[in-house]
Amino acid sequence: MGHTQLHFTKTRWQFRYNHGGILRQKRRGRKARPLSTKAPIHLVLKTDIRSLCRGLRSPLGFYLINYIIKTYARRFFVKVEQVSINHDHVHLLVRFSRRSLGQHFLRVVTGQIAQQFKNNGFLAAAKSVTDTPATKPRKSAKLWKYRPFTRVIQGWKPYLIVRNYIQLNIKEASGQIKYKPRRLRGLSLAEWQILWT
Structure with a gap:
């Protein structure tokens, strides 16, 4: 009985502030996305790596993603x-001025990135057993593996953890800090000093 109640409480909390990603595979994850105009939001866009011919950090991919985020952040009054x-x-820490503008930002940014990647040959052709050679044009595979994951960050300490986590991703992607399974907890004192330099 106690175990069931604990699990139920944990599940309720999981869907109270989080939405998208693998949570969409559960019934409660299909409800309205919780967003906030007061609290910051951690946004994660996850690609299907099998669909990519080139990674997001290739020079053109990196430029396109940055350009699209900056362009539509200005248009929809989103503070990045x-x-x-x-x-x-891709990890983002954002603040929305209005819920509707935040929803537009999510939809347009993910759509524009997918469209630009398709137009610039980043996506592999989708495999299909029914295709016959040279009879049908092969469709491009889908870029995104999941719907955008968002988490409304409640409180100062969780906010600092998310900021450090995103900064760690930046340093790991650039090769300044080596990836470790324990992530923030596994950082040495020297690595903590590198984190924000």
Whole structure:
């Protein structure tokens, strides 16, 4: 009984502030996305690595993603505090001025990145057993593996953890800090000093 109640409480909390990603595979994850105009939001865009011919950190891919994020952040009045573009995913720390503008930002940014990657040959052709050679044009594979994951950050300490985590992703992607399974907890004193330099 106690175990069931603990699990239920944990599940409720999981969907209270989080949405998207693998949570969409659960029934409660299909409800309205929790967003906030007061609290910062951690946004994660995860690609299907099998669909990519080139990683997100290739020179053109890196430029396109940065350009699209900056362009639509201005258009939809979104404050972008941090961006980390990794090989197969993107982390953002953002603040929305209005819920509707935040929803537009999510939809347009993910759509534009997918469209630009398709137009610039970043996506592999989708494999299909029904295709016959030279009879049908092969469709491009889908870029995104999941719907955008968002987490409304509640409190100062969780905010600092997310900021450090995104900064760690930036340093790992650039090769300044080596990836470790324990992530922030596994950093040495020297690595902590590198983190924000």
